[in-house]
Amino acid sequence: MSFSAMEYQQRIRKTKERMAAKGVEVLLITDPANMNYLSGYDGWSFYVHQMLIVIGDEDQPIWVGRTMDANAAKLTTWLYTDNIIPYPDIYVQSDVLHPMDFVADILKQIGQEKRSIGVEMENYYFTAKCYEQLKKGLPNAKFQDATLLVNWARIVKSDQEIEYMKRAALFVENAMADGIKMINEGVRECDVAAKILHTQVSGTAEYGGDYPAIMPLLPSGEKTSTPHLTWTDARYKQGDSVILELAGCYKRYHSPLARTVHIGRPNENLKALSEITVEGLNECLAIIKPGVALEEVEETWRKSIAKSGYLKESRIGYSMGLNYPPDWGEHTASIRKGDKTILQPNMTFHLIPGMWYEKSGFEVSESFRVTETGCETFADMPRELHIKDDVLLGYQAPVKEVQQKYADLF
Amino acid sequence: MSFSAMEYQQRIRKTKERMAAKGVEVLLITDPANMNYLSGYDGWSFYVHQMLIVIGDEDQPIWVGRTMDANAAKLTTWLYTDNIIPYPDIYVQSDVLHPMDFVADILKQIGQEKRSIGVEMENYYFTAKCYEQLKKGLPNAKFQDATLLVNWARIVKSDQEIEYMKRAALFVENAMADGIKMINEGVRECDVAAKILHTQVSGTAEYGGDYPAIMPLLPSGEKTSTPHLTWTDARYKQGDSVILELAGCYKRYHSPLARTVHIGRPNENLKALSEITVEGLNECLAIIKPGVALEEVEETWRKSIAKSGYLKESRIGYSMGLNYPPDWGEHTASIRKGDKTILQPNMTFHLIPGMWYEKSGFEVSESFRVTETGCETFADMPRELHIKDDVLLGYQAPVKEVQQKYADLF
Structure with missing residues (x-):
């Protein structure tokens, strides 16, 4: 198990409190991250229907899934075997x-057919058909939309969760450094992607990497x-x-990170855009602390680039941590x-204030946790546009060293 | 574009024929594989809602998606820019x-609000909430379940699609050989996974790999x-x-493949299970040809292992090809x-007749295409249980050579 039994119990308690507050007696959880959060369940079986049933007045949740995945539930969850219910193929x-x-x-068999049942109406793994069939099968139940009920319980991380995200940050620092190092004229995109994936998944000598929810x-x-x-397999x-x-x-648990590289000398527009974006990001990070509202962070950004x-229409960030494909956001x-x-x-x-225009764009981001007095980023990597100019820089050394050596050029 | 304009036109025509047969006037496509099949659209943007609208009496489909992904639609589809409609963030x-x-x-704006509208009720990317909101927004439309309407149009592949699956098979042969070679006592699982991903994605010198829909x-x-x-990061x-x-x-386009490796000498049960499974698989492949029903293939398997x-309860295979996470099956x-x-x-x-028991299991599979007279597998790799016995075999050489050299031991 990735967490102590006590931590899982606390999660169940938080979930039941939220259920009670919404009048949900039975919660049907189809979001694989929520299933993992409450039970530990972990497998690439979410491509078929599976579910965790949390009943307000029952101790343990019930796992329902495909027969061949029931052993995965036995191996990865803290649930009693009796609470693992397989459906035939x-x-x-x-x-x-x-x-x-x-x-x-x-x-129906366990007498829950007349209860108030919460379902995750807006989740990849709860299709329109799922809802229609449930309504047909349980005509006396009262259905409620319980989308994000568990997700909101996940928004404040435990120290153990933070520790996992810090480990993930080591992997992304290495993967980003490898990617930036390798990108150059004539190199194939797929070879850079392969190297990045290798670094993400092999992890460090101490901890192995898991697959990220987004490639x-x-x-x-x-x-x-x-x-x-x-x-693609095109060459840069x-x-x-x-x-x-x-x-x-x-x-x-994820630590995402975005950076932008330019092969050769960037034009003035891109340089200006990158500097303005980095400055906006820095200003946001500087104001983050407990008590600040998210819209204030966005306002700081908006005023900075204005x-x-x-001007930027789209959001500049989102809560994230535990997740499965297709998204690491919560x-x-x-x-x-x-x-x-x-x-x-x-x-x-x-925090990812990406700037995209008709023919080009610039991205820089940081993943961070809110501390008692401010925030700390998970990764540590220069934010500036990474310029790959062989003639000028003889770009061979790791990113940070080159950046320091040629600091006046950036 | 991955295919000729003519091939996309044929796909649209096939889809419209199916729509007409079902009385669907407007088809809302949310399955990313179906979107790609008809328009070429390719991006990891399916974690937000997006859609391809096919109108029976209109020439071109309409792409609807998030503003920041509209340029991806311009870059990867054959659609007119006017037919790419972004929604605000x-x-x-x-x-x-x-x-x-x-x-x-x-x-409503384009006068389709009273039509018969087909939706993919059973698709990861069409949530229960999607359906509720559409019904609310279009009270005069007649909704129909059009799940798999496009998927069934995809079941017979063009020669170009087959060619892509053959290229994918080169990648999986190499990745499987690398995995089998690397698996040994003391090696971390994550390092094997990293090597496999590297091989899958870097591809060959001629063609680069794409990410598979399943890790x-x-x-x-x-x-x-x-x-x-x-x-995990445990050691074998x-x-x-x-x-x-x-x-x-x-x-x-995918070519999946499963094999089983054993570190050390396998016990008699596992050896017997592996032989029986391989024999069953071989018998299935031998009877496959045009005109045979899928249930006959399963019956061949069932009788072979009986x-x-x-006995095996679960299905032994499925149609596959083009897809996105979380599944490569169609x-x-x-x-x-x-x-x-x-x-x-x-x-x-x-064709994947996996056999799983209380404490162990065995898998072997082949991806194949049906030919005019039989079938041909995409990959070429020994099917037997791969035994890693350092003492016995001095296992260093590529799989096939070792297997041939020690053929009498397998």
């Missing part, structure tokens, strides 16, 4: 039976006009910018206009 | 606005009792079995009892 991707028919039958995002050239492209060219958005992951005439608090979430110690965010 | 993970409100508004599945020891565990021990289920991926008193045809799908040339399947 005939329910998998069938046009006749649906796993939610099975879940409805179980709920390396590596748009280059004109593709830096948009953030979510991965890679002189004059290309490359945006790297990566995360380290340890036991499903001085140079820049989908709760966002750093944007109107988000009144108040910062507390051990909240963790990815 | 305030719709992202908001508790007030939902992207389907935006979609409903668009459909390497690498259960070891007791964890081989279940198929969907990834890896003498007597461990390790199951490897991996795919190569080229331009989102000779030795074995969710259409399965190789199981009752599936009456008739094999046709250029259908492609992953």
Whole structure:
């Protein structure tokens, strides 16, 4: 198990308090991160339907999943074997039976069919069909939207969770340094992605890496006009910018980080954009402390870039930590206009003010935790545009050393 | 673009024929593989809502997605810029606005609000909330379940798609060989996973690899009792079995492959299980040809293992090819009892008769295409249990050579 039995018990207690406050008697959890958070369950089985059922007046949750995954539940959760209920394979991707028919039958068998049932209406792993089948199977239940009920319980991390995110940060520092080092004219994008993945997953001598919930995002050239492209087997060219958005992951806990590299001498526009963005990011980090609202962080950013005439429509960050594909964000608090979430110690965010234009862009980010008096970033890596100019710099040494050596050039 | 304009046009035509047959006038596609199939769209942006709208009596589909991803649509699709419609960031993970409100508004603006609208009710990227918001926003529309409508159009591959799957098979052969070579007593699971990912993604000198829709599945020891565990940073021990289920991926097209390794001398049970499983797999491959029903393939398997008193409840394979996380399967045809799908040339399947017991298991698989007269597997790798016995074999050479050299031992 990744956490002590006591920590899991505390999580269950927090969840039940939230359930009680919302009048939810039975909570059906389909978000794999929420399943992991409460039970420890960990497997790439979320491509079929599975669920954790938390009943307000029962001690232990119930895991429901495919028969071949029941042993994974036995091996990775703290649940009694009796609470691990497998459904037969005939329910998998069938046009006749649906796993939610099975879940409805179980709920009837254990006398929960007339309860107030919370479901995660806005989750990748709770399809429209899931809801229709549950309603059909449990006509006397009262359904409630319990989206993010557990996610909000996850927003303040325990010290153990913070420790895991710090380990993840070591992986992403190394992966980012490897990526920046390797990117150069003539190198294939896929070879850089392969090296990054190797570093993310092998981790350090002490701790091994887990797969990040998002694959390396590596748009280059004109593709830096948009953030979510991965890679191709094209070769980098002189004059290309490359945006790297990566995360380290340890036991499903993430530390994301974004940096931008330019091959050759950047033009004045890109240099100016990078300086303004880094300054805005720095100003945000400087005001973060317990008691500050997220919208104030965004306001700091907005005012900072407005001085140079820049404007950004999209949010500049979000709460993150434990997750599974396709996202490492928690989908709760966002750093944007109107988000009144108040910062507390051990909240963790990815602050990522990406700037994308018609033909190019610039990204820099930090993942941080809120401390008692401010914030600390998980990773430690220069924020400036990383310039790869072989002629000028003889770029061979690790990033930080080169940056220090040629500090006046950046 | 990964395919010719003509191939995309054919796909649109096939889709419209299926829509007409079902009485669907407007099809809302949220499955990223279906979006890619019809438009070419490719980006890790499926963690927010996005959609391709196919209107039966309009030439081009419409892409709807987040503003920052609109440039990705311009860069990766064949659509006119006018048909790329971005929604503002305030719709992202908001508790007030939902992207389907935006979609409903668009459909009203273009006069589609009273049509028969098909939605993918059973897709990871069409949540229960999506459906609720669409119904609310379009009270006069008639909604129909169009799950798998496009997936079924994808089941027979073009020659170009087959070519991509063959390239993916080169990657998985190499990744599997690297994994088998590296697995040994004292080696960390994460280091094997890192090496495998590196090989999957760097690809060959000629073609670069894409990320597979499922991360390497690498259960070891007791964890081989279940198929969907990834890896940890534990070290392999003498007597461990390790199951490897991996795919190569080229331009989102997959070739999956599973093999089992044993460190040290396997016991008689495992040896027998592996032989019976390989024999069953071989018998299935031998009967596959156009005109055979999938249930006949399963029956061949069932009878083959029954000779030795074995039984398997779960399906033994599924149609696959183009996909995104969390699954490389197409969710259409399965190789199981009752599936009456008739094999046709250029259908492609992953035949994976995994056998899992209380404390251990064995997996072997092949991905294949149906030919005019039979089938051909994409990869070429010995199917037997791979035995890593340093003392006996001095295991250093590539898998195939060792297997040939010590053929009498296997």
